[in-house]
Amino acid sequence: MGEPLLRLQNITKRFPGVVANDSVSLEVYPGEVLALLGENGAGKSTLISILYGLYRPDEGEIFIEGRPVKIASPLDALRLGIGLVPQHPTLVGRHTVAENLALGIGTPLLPARRIVPLIERIAQGYGLHIDPKAPVHQLSPGEKQRVEIVRALLRGAKVLILDEPTSVLTPQEAEALFQVMRELKAAGKSLIFISHKLEEVLAIADRCTVLRRGRVVSSLPTPEASKTKLAQMMVGRSVSFERKRANPQMGEVLLRVEDLQVRSGRNLPALRGVSFELCAGEILGIAGVAGNGQSELVEVLAGLRKMEGGMVRLAGQPLVANPARLFAQGVAHIPEDRIHMGTVPSMSVAENLALRTFHQAPFARGFLSNPAAYAANAEARVKEYAVATPSIHTPSRLLSGGNIQKVILARELAGQPRLILAVHPTYGLDIGATEQVHRVLLEKTYQGAGVLLVSEDLEELLSLSDRIAVLYQGRLRGPYPVGQISREQVGLLMTGGEA
Amino acid sequence: MRLEPLANPSRYRVLGVTLAALGVAFVLVGGLFAAYGLHPLEAYRAMLSGTLLDAKGWQEILRRSIPLLLIGVGLTLAFRTQFFNIGAEGQMLVGAVWAAGVALFVPLPPWLSLPGMVLAGALGGALWCLVAAWLKSRLSVNEILTTLMLNYVAQSLVIFLINGPWKGRDARGYIYSDRFAEYQQLAALPGTNVHWPTLLLGVLLALFLQLMLTRTTLGFQMRVVGENPGAARYLGIPGGRVILWVALITGGLAGLAGVGEIAGIHHRLIEPGQLSSGYGFTAIIVAWLARGNPALVLLTAPLMGLILAGGDLLKVSLNMPFRIVDVFSGVMLMCLIASEVFVRNRVRWGR
Numbered sequence: 001m002g003e004p005l006l007r008l009q010n011i012t013k014r015f016p017g018v019v020a021n022d023s024v025s026l027e028v029y030p031g032e033v034l035a036l037l038g039e040n041g042a043g044k045s046t047l048i049s050i051l052y053g054l055y056r057p058d059e060g061e062i063f064i065e066g067r068p069v070k071i072a073s074p075l076d077a078l079r080l081g082i083g084l085v086p087q088h089p090t091l092v093g094r095h096t097v098a099e100n101l102a103l104g105i106g107t108p109l110l111p112a113r114r115i116v117p118l119i120e121r122i123a124q125g126y127g128l129h130i131d132p133k134a135p136v137h138q139l140s141p142g143e144k145q146r147v148e149i150v151r152a153l154l155r156g157a158k159v160l161i162l163d164e165p166t167s168v169l170t171p172q173e174a175e176a177l178f179q180v181m182r183e184l185k186a187a188g189k190s191l192i193f194i195s196h197k198l199e200e201v202l203a204i205a206d207r208c209t210v211l212r213r214g215r216v217v218s219s220l221p222t223p224e225a226s227k228t229k230l231a232q233m234m235v236g237r238s239v240s241f242e243r244k245r246a247n248p249q250m251g252e253v254l255l256r257v258e259d260l261q262v263r264s265g266r267n268l269p270a271l272r273g274v275s276f277e278l279c280a281g282e283i284l285g286i287a288g289v290a291g292n293g294q295s296e297l298v299e300v301l302a303g304l305r306k307m308e309g310g311m312v313r314l315a316g317q318p319l320v321a322n323p324a325r326l327f328a329q330g331v332a333h334i335p336e337d338r339i340h341m342g343t344v345p346s347m348s349v350a351e352n353l354a355l356r357t358f359h360q361a362p363f364a365r366g367f368l369s370n371p372a373a374y375a376a377n378a379e380a381r382v383k384e385y386a387v388a389t390p391s392i393h394t395p396s397r398l399l400s401g402g403n404i405q406k407v408i409l410a411r412e413l414a415g416q417p418r419l420i421l422a423v424h425p426t427y428g429l430d431i432g433a434t435e436q437v438h439r440v441l442l443e444k445t446y447q448g449a450g451v452l453l454v455s456e457d458l459e460e461l462l463s464l465s466d467r468i469a470v471l472y473q474g475r476l477r478g479p480y481p482v483g484q485i486s487r488e489q490v491g492l493l494m495t496g497g498e499a
Numbered sequence: 500m501r502l503e504p505l506a507n508p509s510r511y512r513v514l515g516v517t518l519a520a521l522g523v524a525f526v527l528v529g530g531l532f533a534a535y536g537l538h539p540l541e542a543y544r545a546m547l548s549g550t551l552l553d554a555k556g557w558q559e560i561l562r563r564s565i566p567l568l569l570i571g572v573g574l575t576l577a578f579r580t581q582f583f584n585i586g587a588e589g590q591m592l593v594g595a596v597w598a599a600g601v602a603l604f605v606p607l608p609p610w611l612s613l614p615g616m617v618l619a620g621a622l623g624g625a626l627w628c629l630v631a632a633w634l635k636s637r638l639s640v641n642e643i644l645t646t647l648m649l650n651y652v653a654q655s656l657v658i659f660l661i662n663g664p665w666k667g668r669d670a671r672g673y674i675y676s677d678r679f680a681e682y683q684q685l686a687a688l689p690g691t692n693v694h695w696p697t698l699l700l701g702v703l704l705a706l707f708l709q710l711m712l713t714r715t716t717l718g719f720q721m722r723v724v725g726e727n728p729g730a731a732r733y734l735g736i737p738g739g740r741v742i743l744w745v746a747l748i749t750g751g752l753a754g755l756a757g758v759g760e761i762a763g764i765h766h767r768l769i770e771p772g773q774l775s776s777g778y779g780f781t782a783i784i785v786a787w788l789a790r791g792n793p794a795l796v797l798l799t800a801p802l803m804g805l806i807l808a809g810g811d812l813l814k815v816s817l818n819m820p821f822r823i824v825d826v827f828s829g830v831m832l833m834c835l836i837a838s839e840v841f842v843r844n845r846v847r848w849g850r
Contacts, residue, residue, distance in 0.1 A: 304732060324735030333733070340729040347726065355723065355734055364716045371714075398507055 003066050005030045005190040006051075006082070006159045011060035013046050020046035022214040023060070028159060028190040033181060035201040035222075036194045038211035039234055039430030044194055047211070048161055051192075052084045053077040064159075083152025087163040089144040093137035097130055097147050101154055115154070122153050126183040141290070142173035149180065160184065161192045166200055167427075170289050171458065171491035178204050197459070198227045210234055235431045248466050251280035254315060254450040255301070255419055261309035262296045270296035272474040273310070280418070283441070283451040284479060285465030287458065287490050293474040294454045295336065298421050301452065302326065302333040314419065327356055330418035334408055334425050336454075338401065342408040345397030349389050350378035352396045353411050381410040386436070402433030409440055420444060420451045426460060438464060458487055470494055502844035513842055517788065520838035524831040531826060537817060545816055546809030556808060558691040562764070564804030565694065566591065566756035566778040568701035571785030571796040572708055573752030579712065579791040580725035580745045586631065586646025587753040588779025589653030590624035592771055594754025595761045596657060597623030599676055599768035602683045603665065609682040616683060617758050624754020625747045627653065632746030636739030650779070654771040661768055676768040685763035694763025697755070702797065704752065709794035721745060753779060777825060781807065784832045803828070 004027035013021040021043045028034045038044050049055040051062070053071040061068050064080050071077050077084070091100045098116050105115070119132045128146045136144065145165060152160055162181075166174040181191055181204055195201055201208060202222060209219040210233040217233045255278040264270035271293045278284045288294050299305035300312065303323040312319040320326060323333070335341040343352045354363050354374050362373035378392035385406045389399055396404055405425070413420070422441060426434040441451055441464065455461050461468055468485060469478035470493035477493045478485075505512075529539030550556035570587045577584040584590075598620035601607070607615050631645035660676070661667075667677040685694040712718040724731045724741045731738045760774055761767065768774075785803050789795035810824030 302733075303735065322735055323733060327735070335733055337729065340727065341733045342730070344723055344727040344730050347722065351719075355730065358719050359716045367715045367717065369714050369716060369719060395507070 002029070004028060004063075005065060007063040007066075008047075008051075009061045009063065011047070011050060011057045011062070013043075013050060013055060013057050019214050021050070021057070024211070024214070024216055025060075026209050026216065026219060028192060030158075030188045030190055031185050032206045033185055033191045033193055033204055035205035035208045036192055036211065037198075037201060037208055037230060037234055039432065042211040042234070042430075043214040044211055046214075048084065048163060048192075048194070051077065051082055051159075051161060078155045078157070081156055081158035082161070083155060083157025083159065084161045085145065085148045085152060085163065085165060087165070087167060089141075089148055091136045091144060091147060094135065096133050096135050097139075098132040100136055100147065101132075101151050105154060118154065119150060122150055126153070126180055126187070128180055140173075141168040142170075142176065145169070145177070146180070157189070159190045159192065161194070163194050164196065165193070166195060166197060167456075168290065170494050171487070172495055174200065197457075198230050199459075201225075201230065202227065231431060248283070248445065249281045250466075251448060252315075253277050254280045254282075255452070256313045257301075257310070258312075259310040260297070260300065260307060260312060262293075262300055262305060262307050264296055269308075270474050271300075274471075274474070274476045275310075276469060276476060276479055278419070278450045278452060280448050280450050281445050282467070283445055283453055283465045285461035285468040285482075286452065286454045286471055287456075287461055287468055287494055288454075288471035289494055290456065292471045292494075294423070294471055297471070298333070298336075298423050298452070298454060301419075301421055302331065302335075330416065332412035332417035332420045332449075334405075334412055334420065334422045336423040336427075338404050338408060339397075343396045343404055346395055348393045349382065349387065349396055349399070349407060350374040350392040352407050353378050353381050356411055357414075381407075381414065385410040385440075402429045405429060405433065405437065409437065413440060413444060416447065417444065417449050420449050421454075422451055423454045424456065425453070426455075426457070434460075458490055461490070462487060501847045502840065503847055504844050508842050513790070516838050516841045517835065519841075520834040521831065523838075524827075524834040527830050527834070528827055531823075535819060537819075542813065542817060542819075546806075546812055549812040549816065550805055550808045556812075558688075558693055559808035559811060560801060560804045561693045561698065562691070562804075563778075563807040564801045565698050565701060565759055565763075566775075567782050567785050567803050567807075568705065568796060568800040569697070569752045569756040569759065570779060570782035571789065571800050572701065572705045572793045573749035574782055574786035575789045575791060575793045575796055576708055576712065576721070577745055577749040578786055580721045580742065581728070582632065582635075582725075582742055582745050582749070583643045584628060584631070584646050584746070584749050585643055585783065586628065586649045586653075586779070587749070587756075587782055588775060588777065589646070589650035590627045590750045590753035591757035591760075591775060591779050592650075592653040592657050593627040594620035594624035594757030595768060595774060596653075596660065596757075597754070598758040599665070599679075599761060602679045602762070603677060603768075609680070612680070612683050613685070613762065616762055617755065620754045620758030621751040622754065624757060625751035628746045628750025628753070629743065632743050636742050657768065657771045657774070661770070665768060667767065674770060679762065679766045683762060684766050685759065687763060692764050694759055697759035697763055700755070701800075705793050705796050708748070709792060712793065717741075717744070776807065776821075777828075781824075781828050784828055784835070787832065787835055806831075 007027040009025050011021050011024045024047060036044055046055065050057050053073045053076050062071060069080055071080065098119060101119055102115050116132045123130050128150055130143060130146050130150065165177060169177060184191060193205055202225065205222050207219065207221050208225050208230060210217045210230060212234060258275050260271050260274040262271040274297065286294060296305060300307050303321045303326040306321055314329065339345055351374065354377060357363050362370055364370060375392060382389060382392060387403050387406045389403060396407060420441065425437050429437065445451055453461065453465060462482060465482055467479035467481050468490060469476050470490060472493060532539045532542040550560055570591065574584060574587060598616040601616045601619040602612065605615065627649060631642045631649060634640040634645055635642045661674045665676045667675055685696055687694045712721065720736050720741050723734065723736055724738045728738055756778060765774065781803050785796055785799045788799040806827055807824055810821055810827065813819040813823055814821040
């Protein structure tokens, strides 16, 4: 294979209280895709930040084409040929693609116009279909990502880091991305591919490097790897990939949605006549690419948004549009946005666990709060859900994503919820935390709760749901019983095709 | 030089950075003294010896701390709930107007007159603030703009009243209202201008609001609304109603400060510039320094009171314009806001 394009040797990075990277060594050769795997907190982000010049390592060396280099800033990284395609695009929405790409590299006069031919040459060379003159806010997530890739290539990147690139894509879009990755590979670029989705890693990577707790656990060629083996290395124990749902026990119809019409925050039609039923004890999966009406559907059911037309009945009664009263009636809501909705980051774990019930006994006596009740409740919940927190008085913003999600689950699922609205409940969580979330949701269905599971992760939907429906442009397709629809069919429905 | 974010800055760090920022502010203002032709240390010595080392000076500090305390406590609460009330100055003036209106024109039995003035003043300030809060919660109008602009309306209102309909019979060429009756004046510590009932009220309210914020369900709601409006919506906490409550409290406290000034010191409604000397604005720094804790205003209000009293001295003994205290407050606030970056980040030198 010759000399590696990029080599890290014994990179160590310490933060107060943790060793984020502990003597990490890895190398990438030209024309190779290296998958970087690991749970949250395994040290992937730190490693990428070091490679892109955002952090400096405490120890260790970086070599590019055999020469030792120091990367002090993202500008240094770009100069050395290292490009990053971030998980969430960092583009200016009102500007065109060309204007965005001209930032930082164009000539002072009419920079955008001059680089259009350049963009077109690069885009065509690698099969990246983009229109340089299109305003960025009109682009789909997949298109924005292609713009980010072109940006890195424009800057002369030889090593491309793709940070969870498929998390916002449909299966079809992901396949298109892989095609581009193959082209880049053929052109001799090195790619570092970060993903949680093991089947994608197996499909595209040449080698896999697995990190756990800051150390490289293993580095192996993909043909020697399997899903189970990789997952085991990531979590340090065996993990099952079987369908998790055993004999559901369905009861009465719990939720009946008829011809629901809703407008979005921008006053555009978001749901155009959605109808379905959800039974007690059932998990109904809602698939769809973000922005096709999922948020609005959940918001209506959680009492956060007014409906324009149609009818929603919860256990036979018309739904009251008031989140606090709905919670009292047994509607639990695990929101999409943990930080800006699900918790108050500056408040303590104990206070976050009482957000729903702070006005009731025993948390309140008249107008007065009862700190002892907060503490007792928090101690019990933290233990029950194994929340890793230094103390119940720690502000929740200091917790990891998985532990914040556990706090939300512990709060929402306390008592006996009848309807659980779970939106991307495992997004960004590691395998251990994901398993716990799934186990808790399943447990609740056996106790008679109905679950509306909104997720972009098809694996999750297929392994948990009893029926799956797909939202596309505000219309619902399905629900289909899980056994009667394939992953590919769901993917097609998500992009407006016919199953 | 590089900055590394700190997840959880310690209390000592907050305190240290705050003190350092104040130190920098004193050095910068010292430079201004020097440019004015005064030796900075000389000027500071004059400020301190005439205030902290002098019985009369202490009275001045206390007198000026009272409105800062009342307004500062309310603003601390408002800022904590993300209601950026910049209009305490105007609310204070309107409070004074309502109190003066009761004193001059409402025939109440003497024992009821003073309580009536206090209530009316608080109500006046609260309603003045409520205008902005209502516009914010109903029409999403930015409260920074509305509260600020309402200051000028309030100033003009006072000037109009004492020039026209409320102009005193004995005022002749001056512009002020009639003098309040003896029973309409707040008691002061003997031989001073320190109207102690207002001071006591301020201290009690600081402690009470601290408890309310940390130990009551309403305080809990206020914190949720202020610290994460998205969570408030998600939980069904009526954010608009909470903000109206906060506006009533912060405006009411500013109104009380206005009552204190006219019923405790001036004993009539006078020109806005003399009535307030910018307490509503200086209290913004008082609240900022208290970092969301109403009880801490008990420390920060006297600090700014000291600076205002010192400014008086600079005017009298060193012939500087009194408005030097505005420069002082401005420089302090800028230093404090700029220092925020050092609270949240650790500075690393070198590569």
